[in-house]
Amino acid sequence: xxxxxxxxxxxxxxxxxxxxxxxxxxxxxxxxxxxxxxxxxxxxxxxxxxxxxxxxxxxxxxxxxxxxxxxxxxxxxxxxxxxxxxxxxxxxxxxxxxxxxxxxxxxxxxxxxxxxxxxxxxxxxxxxxxxxxxxxxxxxxxxxxxxxxxxxxxxxxxxxxxxxxxxxxxxxxxxxxxxxxxxxxxxxxxxxxxxxxxxxxxxxxxxxxxxxxxxxxxxxxxxxxxxxxxxxxxxxxxxxxxxxxxxxxxxxxxxxxxxxxxxxxxxxxxxxxxxxxxxxxxxxxxxxxxxxxxxxxxxxxxxxxxxxxxxxxxxxxxxxxxxxxxxxxxxxxxxxxxxxxxxxxxxxxxxxxxxxxxxxxxxxxxxxxxxxxxxxxxxxxxxxx
Amino acid sequence: xxxxxxxxxxxxxxxxxxxxxxxxxxxxxxxxxxxxxxxxxxxxxxxxxxxxxxxxxxxxxxxxxxxxxxxxxxxxxxxxxxxxxxxxxxxxxxxxxxxxxxxxxxxxxxxxxxxxxxxxxx
Numbered sequence: 224x225x226x227x228x229x230x231x232x233x234x235x236x237x238x239x240x241x242x243x244x245x246x247x248x249x250x251x252x253x254x255x256x257x258x259x260x261x262x263x264x265x266x267x268x269x270x271x272x273x274x275x276x277x278x279x280x281x282x283x284x285x286x287x288x289x290x291x292x293x294x295x296x297x298x299x300x301x302x303x304x305x306x307x308x309x310x311x312x313x314x315x316x317x318x319x320x321x322x323x324x325x326x327x328x329x330x331x332x333x334x335x336x337x338x339x340x341x342x343x344x345x346x347x348x349x350x351x352x353x354x355x356x357x358x359x360x361x362x363x364x365x366x367x368x369x370x371x372x373x374x375x376x377x378x379x380x381x382x383x384x385x386x387x388x389x390x391x392x393x394x395x396x397x398x399x400x401x402x403x404x405x406x407x408x409x410x411x412x413x414x415x416x417x418x419x420x421x422x423x424x425x426x427x428x429x430x431x432x433x434x435x436x437x438x439x440x441x442x443x444x445x446x447x448x449x450x451x452x453x454x455x456x457x458x459x460x461x462x463x464x465x466x467x468x469x470x471x472x473x474x475x476x477x478x479x480x481x482x483x484x485x486x487x488x489x490x491x492x493x494x495x496x497x498x499x500x501x502x503x504x505x506x507x508x509x510x511x512x513x514x515x516x517x518x519x520x521x522x523x524x525x526x527x528x529x530x531x532x533x534x535x536x537x538x539x540x541x542x543x544x545x546x547x548x549x550x551x552x553x554x555x556x557x558x559x560x561x562x563x564x565x566x567x568x569x570x571x572x573x574x575x576x577x578x579x580x581x582x583x584x585x586x587x588x589x590x591x592x593x594x595x596x597x598x599x600x601x602x603x604x605x606x607x608x
Numbered sequence: 609x610x611x612x613x614x615x616x617x618x619x620x621x622x623x624x625x626x627x628x629x630x631x632x633x634x635x636x637x638x639x640x641x642x643x644x645x646x647x648x649x650x651x652x653x654x655x656x657x658x659x660x661x662x663x664x665x666x667x668x669x670x671x672x673x674x675x676x677x678x679x680x681x682x683x684x685x686x687x688x689x690x691x692x693x694x695x696x697x698x699x700x701x702x703x704x705x706x707x708x709x710x711x712x713x714x715x716x717x718x719x720x721x722x723x724x725x726x727x728x729x730x
Binding site for chain 1: 618626627628629630648649650651652653654655657658660661662663664671673675677679680681682683684685687693698709717719
């Protein structure tokens, strides 16, 4: 490939996650865009195109009201939990194709308090399934890890250690929602939400916005910016036999193949590197079990290795593969449209060495992000310096 | 007929032979699923799901949710009843029964459920 077709991230911006009363999701997105423009040292007028994603907080393109009526091409993306990842995938394609030199991927959301409230008809399911009380995402995550713990010898204490790490990392991330440490015993002894998970082991729907400015490598050099390269951005839907949210039945022998395995393999193939060459990873941690299972589904370890890895602290900031350095979804919450882009934001921070109290040691050269969600979608990115 | 044998109806895909539950309709043949199986995984629903869509009673009592492997057919999602939460274990033998969504209702909505197979029946 010629240098012109390489895609770089030249600016990042974030609106803090959590709850911001009085500020719409869209305004949090626009806030993030302004921050990204300032970070890159460019103006809204320099932006040639945008892909924007939100699940529940309005049409992203209407933020041109706030940012300026430049006539910019602005395409809305709505792709469930992969919304942010899909916006980023589309934006990098626009540059890789040679059509544009500088553009934006932005995601934001603002969800009501409490668990997500899905309706059966939205997922092609019969009404009785919802009446019975099965349209509850936490049930799926709990049943998936319960099976995994049984097969692969993962203890409940290990679930607690994942949550404990998330809150410890969140302390050092200014954009995190939960910024206080929680003791392991407090996590393990808290009220059970959906066995084996206590309330500290689940993330909450929340609010936030993230913007990433992308450019061709040539454009980045013209602007005098030291670029972070986007080596791969992939998105996949579920394969046969996978076990997903809202599943009235599963094929016998199922639950092994996942959208994540497909997206991960494709991303490593495109980047031309392997899991052992990744310095830091942000892995979807809707709950403590997801981070554990996703370590294996993304190829970083074999099923069952997590018990020892986590006991040894390998996924902590100073470990061999720090995971969810900003506290992930557990500490940041989950505004669907912004969540996948937050992971990439955090990876850019780490590759720049700008992580402050959560900065991983040494000189990280690669970073990996992975998002997963209903009804079986996954998006992965790999960055390098 | 309270003692009539219960069956769940699944659908067998005409091309691939793959069985799903519930019966999805077009392109699938209705098939009666085995009424005995083993526990594949489970959780306990500890909080009242949001209404709508949940139609259970306002007064919420936690209930167990199971995925049950029906041999040679499919793994199905259903309530798990007649077992203490801390006695549930993956692999336990289960048989089909039914449970009222609201036990206090005069004409209750019935849900598929599984219960442990009695020792002397195994």
